[in-house]
Amino acid sequence: MKTTSIWKATADKQINFPPLQKDITVDVAIVGGGITGLMSALFLSEAGKKVAVFEALNVGLGTTGYSTGNLYSIVDEHLSKIKSKWDKEVMINVVKSRSRALDLIEQTINKFGIECDFARQPFHYFAEKLDDYAVEFLNEEHTTAQEAGLNATLTSDIPLNFPVERGLRIENQAQFHPLKFIRGLAEKVSDKFMIFENTKIEEIDEDNITLKTASNTIKADKIIIATHTPKGIFAVQSFMGPYREYGVAGTLKSGNYPQGIFWQVSEGKKHSVRSFNDNGKNYIMVIGEKHKTGQEDDSTNREQRLEKYLKVRCDIDTFEYRWGGQHYRSADGLAFIGQSFMTDDTYIATGFATDGLVYGTLAAMIIKDHILGKRNEYFEMYNSRRITPLKSAASFIKENINEVIQYLKDYPGNADADEFSEVKKDEGKIIEIKGEKCGVYRDEDDKLHIVSAVCTHMKCIVNWNNLEKSWDCPCHGSRFNCKGEVIEGPAFSGLTLLTETKLKNKK
Ligand code: FES
Numbered sequence: 160m161k162t163t164s165i166w167k168a169t170a171d172k173q174i175n176f177p178p179l180q181k182d183i184t185v186d187v188a189i190v191g192g193g194i195t196g197l198m199s200a201l202f203l204s205e206a207g208k209k210v211a212v213f214e215a216l217n218v219g220l221g222t223t224g225y226s227t228g229n230l231y232s233i234v235d236e237h238l239s240k241i242k243s244k245w246d247k248e249v250m251i252n253v254v255k256s257r258s259r260a261l262d263l264i265e266q267t268i269n270k271f272g273i274e275c276d277f278a279r280q281p282f283h284y285f286a287e288k289l290d291d292y293a294v295e296f297l298n299e300e301h302t303t304a305q306e307a308g309l310n311a312t313l314t315s316d317i318p319l320n321f322p323v324e325r326g327l328r329i330e331n332q333a334q335f336h337p338l339k340f341i342r343g344l345a346e347k348v349s350d351k352f353m354i355f356e357n358t359k360i361e362e363i364d365e366d367n368i369t370l371k372t373a374s375n376t377i378k379a380d381k382i383i384i385a386t387h388t389p390k391g392i393f394a395v396q397s398f399m400g401p402y403r404e405y406g407v408a409g410t411l412k413s414g415n416y417p418q419g420i421f422w423q424v425s426e427g428k429k430h431s432v433r434s435f436n437d438n439g440k441n442y443i444m445v446i447g448e449k450h451k452t453g454q455e456d457d458s459t460n461r462e463q464r465l466e467k468y469l470k471v472r473c474d475i476d477t478f479e480y481r482w483g484g485q486h487y488r489s490a491d492g493l494a495f496i497g498q499s500f501m502t503d504d505t506y507i508a509t510g511f512a513t514d515g516l517v518y519g520t521l522a523a524m525i526i527k528d529h530i531l532g533k534r535n536e537y538f539e540m541y542n543s544r545r546i547t548p549l550k551s552a553a554s555f556i557k558e559n560i561n562e563v564i565q566y567l568k569d570y571p572g573n574a575d576a577d578e579f580s581e582v583k584k585d586e587g588k589i590i591e592i593k594g595e596k597c598g599v600y601r602d603e604d605d606k607l608h609i610v611s612a613v614c615t616h617m618k619c620i621v622n623w624n625n626l627e628k629s630w631d632c633p634c635h636g637s638r639f640n641c642k643g644e645v646i647e648g649p650a651f652s653g654l655t656l657l658t659e660t661k662l663k664n665k666k
Pocket of ligand 1: 614632634636
């Protein structure tokens with residue numbers, strides 16, 4: 160089985176854009192080449208703005224290429240929960256705003272002729288056992304979905320290839336291939352704005368509206384930070400928790416590949432199931448096993464549990480792909496879209512939970528209107544400067560106690576190995592040497608990779624993720640490879656590289 164997202168493995172062409180090689184001045188500088196960044200660039204350039212997108216890797220290879228490819232108007236937090244945390248009007252407006260964004264994705268695909276396997280499909284909640292929790296959940300979601308104007312029906316006819324007692328079907332949602340969409344979009348609209356790949360932004364100066372790479376400076380009137388969670392230190396990071404989820408995809412020996420989006424209804428662990436056809440070859444995939452980033456001892460078990468989930472329900476032939484993705488959940492249940500707390504000229508878009516493909520497009524619509532001085536009816540609802548102590552209280556306290564616990568791990572004596580020799584092949588451990596916490600990974604060739612275990616964002620201690628071979632920070636979700644280089648998250652700089660000799664000679 161390959162460790163790569165199914166989208167990365169099946170999106171045939173990668174278009175290459177050059178890195179930035181000189182200083183430039185633009186109207187709008189966008190950090191991040193995922194769906195939020197590229198849709199913002201498209202809308203603003205069509206309105207006459209000079210726009211440039213800066214992507215540290217290649218377009219779509221951040222979060223978008225590791226998403227589910229599901230497009231829906233409801234939310235991961237559930238509509239009934241949004242209604243009880245906020246009110247009926249907010250719940251309805253969440254659905255209306257997301258439905259508009261979903262329509263806009265479809266219009267963009269049609270307008271530019273982007274081949275990305277887009278199809279309107281029904282969304283289903285499914286309960287394998289109709290216990291009290293499932294009955295209450297399905298009834299509540301049915302009522303709220305109807306209040307929001309969605310075409311929702313309670314049914315026991317859920318087209319999965321394993322037994323389901325009851326479900327809720329919501330019509331006219333959609334699916335696509337997220338990486339084909341992003342690459343196709345970049346290719347079709349690259350004459351409208353500039354895209355620079357392999358261009359890592361190392362500093363964002365909000366006061367002077369300036370971005371810096373290692374060798375160049377970008378001056379702009381406005382900055383949009385479209386990096387899933389904003390790069391740098393932002394107040395909003397205290398109102399969100401970072402989570403990882405995993406996916407596995409395989410083929411069937413027999414049985415149908417279910418068409419649509421399927422979310423399990425369960426009081427405990429929840430899974431989502433979908434299928435995908437790649438040029439005549441079908442795959443079934445399951446996503447789940449969510450946990451707080453950087454707070455898992457053995458994520459390999461999670462992947463095995465996902466395989467088992469499908470194996471006991473379907474006639475699996477082989478598993479071909481496995482991957483992990485990250486999301487950030489806001490404490491009050493709504494995404495944060497709008498200006499940063501520091502200045503009016505920097506925009507952020509984050510806290511999308513697992514609903515980022517539609518929220519990313521919605522963020523592009525809202526931010527475009529605000530930059531152009533137009534009133535957007537959803538700006539206030541998602542305003543990134545909102546403070547909602549009552550609606551956030553329980554989640555906020557939970558996330559922040561959790562964060563404090565992660566800081567406390569910095570106290571001496573919390574290392575999980577004493578010597579380098581205790582670190583086996585293909586294993587990562589924290590070792591404390593003369594008061595310094597080190598992240599030590601011994602690769603398959605017996606080579607040690609040693610980095611400082613202190614996260615460069617706000618100094619939490621990172622943990623080893625043995626499934627994805629990364630050092631993950633439990634506080635705000637920064638992730639680093641075994642050489643300490645930043646993979647994702649708010650940290651700008653990598654973990655400090657250390658050597659065995661240097662550490663042993665340390666006084
Ligand atoms: Fe904030 Fe590590 S991501 S301290």
